[in-house]
Amino acid sequence: MKLAKIGKNIGMTLVLPAAVYLFFLLLCNATGHTGFGVGNDLITIIYNAVYAGLVAQAMAINVTTGRFDYAIGAELVLATILGGNLANTLGWGPIGLLLCVVLIAAAIGAISGLVYTALKLPPMVVSVGLAMIYEAVAFMYNKAKGVCLIGNPMLVFAKTGMSLILTVVVLAVLVVIYDYTKIGYNRRALQGGQKIAVDVGINEKRNAVYCYVIAGVMMGLAGCMYLSKNGVVAPETGLGSASYFMSAFLPMFIGGIFAKYSSYPVAIFMGAVVQAIITSGLQKLGVSNSLQTVLNGMIVCAFLIYSSNSYKLVEAQLFREKLAKAKAARQAAL
Amino acid sequence: MKKALALILVLALCLCLFAGCANNGAASGGSENAAANAENNAATNAEAASGYALDKSWPAEKVKIGVIAFDTTDESFMGVMEYYNYLAQYYNVEFTVSEAIQSAEHEFQFIDSCAAAGCKGIIAYYNVAGAESIKHCTDQGMYYWGMAEFYESVKDDPHFVGGYTFSNPDDPDAKNGDYMGGYELGLTMGNAGLKHIAFCNGGASFGVQMFIDRQQGFFDGIAAAQAAGSETQFDPAVDVIEGFPDEAYFAAQAAFFSADYDGVVVSFDAFTWFQPIIESGKDIKVGCIGTVSETYKSFVDNGTVIxxxxxxxxxVFGSAFADLMNAITGHEDLTRTADGLALLNPTQRWTLSGADDFNAVYEKHINDESFFVTAEQMATILGDLNESATRDDVCAMFNKSLDDCLK
Structure with a gap:
């Protein structure tokens, strides 16, 4: 019985990515577009999935408890510029790059969390202000040149093997944090109802700071991947850093729907895989950028509509069961 | 504690609003050193030509000029500001840079704030509101220098001092600079002996005119090369990569490396191609619209960027300083045609086709920390400092090819 449930959960977790992959594979083959989902295309799907997955994890940990963090893009830019230049100057290699960027991103995340909890202003307002500050710091540092490490051997994090190792480690750590630690329990309690959670003794502020730090770490990892892929990260101004987290929404919504079959971080990552497959599939089919944007928006809307109304399906199911029971009882009484 | 933190945050926010508004410092880079190095001999030469000692004593009253930008972190824009800040070492001027302008309303706000701050002129590195923006500026008594697109509708406005054009103003069929940049890339890459090339069209698919022109220019340039015997393969229907770096762009990039391409033309800067080219291990040649910077140098030297x-x-943008300063100091005649219309300065967009061209500019800008139009040369075309300066002198100063500059 337990094995069957595990099997069902694994199946439900994998069904959407597998179905989408199969759909595009068949469509591409039917229309004569070869090369979908293999070779370089597969490598890009993995990169896009891991990068978007990390950003979505950073976004989701705060959004689900009512805190939209607009500053995560700026955190990525600032941490990558500071950490990348520091690691390069010190000549610390790939591990040094990872440590420098992630630690700085965690520190920036902690600052965001502390400022939010101290000011008690709406998180959107605080995070927009902080995003402007982080962008300005990144702009002023290094004569606005950002970080440029093109050709540097420390840029290994966009390679497929490294991406997969990173994914496994990150998911393992996040699943433990979400499902087996006090931070995760408290976060879920706060997600369910902040007042009740605070009334029963949960320290909301401390939990918020932890969440911001975790989000910072995720953005630091995403920054390492982005830098490894492109070799450069330029500063942004005028809230331009928001472009770094635009790929987070679809994975987050898919994650919300499929979380019940595994764990929220795993479901988010599966959402990121789905998004990456859709992007590559549309690209292979030669769909124009404008149409891709429209289709992506429609898919996000579809998931939003479903996730906002899924309770109605459950209600309808319960109603049908109740009706069937009532009918059966009346039949028996007759 | 809470109040103190709030106060610090407010102060930090106020400060960061000015981060993009670097004037005379933040983005000037080595221009201070350049100023120090060149000061002695420059002063002597300038005194000989114009009598001005390059000691910031002119104009007597400080002149403030606003600069409208679309992206203050863009390398090309930073290069322009480096030049203006270099000039500010010698002349009594101050430049105020906008934030990244995102809408017409945003542009009007910046113009209003410049007027309130006492700016005498505006340099439009970017213009989103078209002729309305120029009118908004000149209505407030500020002089405006900008692009050629809106020239016809404002050329008789006395506060419009013209701008630059890459076209021949006397040729009604002349194409604009973006078209010609794309054309040059198409022609050069088409004649480089490559087998199959792709084209990254930037914002062309989103309807951005600048990129549409570059794309059309590239199509025509490669077609011209093919007509002249080039065997380089390019099909606009399948060899175009749309948009800017994002997930879809990376997916298209992956398809590029899986295919038989040996060249790519990027209608904006090509930074996001260098690392993937290294990773792929393929010999891919790059053509792009870019800047002379340290990032490009190694890829030009190793033959990747051709x-x-x-x-x-x-x-391209030096005439803005000359035109605005001449107008502000009462020498409007140097900015206008004989019949009183604003005059566009014909100038040239350079195509650096190889390491020699690139390194000549690199040597000047990066190693010597100098410019092809120096502060002392600028003094010779400012009416206040050189009474014999003419409109033709102003045009001749900026209508130069790289070869002209190296002579």
Missing amino acids: ALVYDCPEI
């Missing part, structure tokens, strides 16, 4: 369309800051 064509770079480049707007030399002092050649």
Whole structure:
């Protein structure tokens, strides 16, 4: 019985990515577009999935408890510029790059969390202000040149093997944090109802700071991947850093729907895989950028509509069961 | 504690609003050193030509000029600001840079704030509101210098001092600079002996005119090369990569490396191609619209970048300083035609087709920390400092090819 449930959960977790992959594979083959989902295309799907997955994890940990963090893009830019230049100057290699960027991103995340909890202003307002500050710091540092490490051997994090190792480690750590630690329990309690959670003794502020730090770490990892892929990260101004987290929404919504079959971080990552497959599939089919944007928006809307109304399906199911029971009882009484 | 933190945050926010508004410092880079190095001999030469000692004593009252930008972190724009800040070492001027302008309303707000701050002129590195923006500026008594697109509708406005054009103003069929940049790239890459090339069209698919022109220019340039015997393969229907770096762009990039391409033309800067080219291990040649910077140098030197369309800051945007300062100091005649209309300065967009061209500019700008139009040369075309300066002198100063500059 337990094995069957595990099997069902694994199946439900994998069904959407597998179905989408199969759909595009068949469509591409039917229309004569070869090369979908293999070779370089597969490598890009993995990169896009891991990068978007990390950003979505950073976004989701705060959004689900009512805190939209607009500053995560700026955190990525600032941490990558500071950490990348520091690691390069010190000549610390790939591990040094990872440590420098992630630690700085965690520190920036902690600052965001502390400022939010101290000011008690709406998180959107605080995070927009902080995003402007982080962008300005990144702009002023290094004569606005950002970080440029093109050709540097420390840029290994966009390679497929490294991406997969990173994914496994990150998911393992996040699943433990979400499902087996006090931070995760408290976060879920706060997600369910902040007042009740605070009334029963949960320290909301401390939990918020932890969440911001975790989000910072995720953005630091995403920054390492982005830098490894492109070799450069330029500063942004005028809230331009928001472009770094635009790929987070679809994975987050898919994650919300499929979380019940595994764990929220795993479901988010599966959402990121789905998004990456859709992007590559549309690209292979030669769909124009404008149409891709429209289709992506429609898919996000579809998931939003479903996730906002899924309770109605459950209600309808319960109603049908109740009706069937009532009918059966009346039949028996007759 | 809470109040103190709130106060610190407010102060930090106020400060960061000015981060993009670097004036005379933040983005000037080595220009201070350049100023120090060149000061002695420059002063002597300038005194000989114009009698001005390059000691910031002119104009007597400080002149403030606003600069409208679309992206203050863009390398090309930073190069332009480096030049203006270099000039500010010698003249009594101050430049105020906008934030990244995102809408017409945003542009009007910046113009209003410049007027309130006492700016005498506006340089439009970017214009989103078209002729309305120029009118908004000149209505407030500020002089305006900008692009050629809106020239016809404002050429008789006395506060419009013209701008630059890459076209021949006397040729009604002349194409604009973006078209010609794309054309040069198409022609150069088409004649480079490549087998199959792709084209990254930037914002062309989103309807951005600048990129549409570059794309059309590239199509025509490659077609011209093919007509002249080039065997380079390019099909606009399948060899175009749309948009800017994002997930879809990376997916298209992956398809590029899986295919038989040996060249790519990027209608904006090509930074996001270098690392993937290294990773792929393939010999891919790049043509792009870019800047002369340290990032490009190694890729030009190793033969990866074989064509770079480049707007030399002092050649393309130097006339803004001369035109505005002449107008502000009462020498409007130097900015206008004989019949009183604003005059566009013909200038040239350079195509650096190889390491020699690139390194000549690199040597000047990066190693010597100098410019092809120096502060002392600028003094010779300012009416206040050189009474014999003419409109033709102003045009001749900026209508130069790289070869002209190296002579």
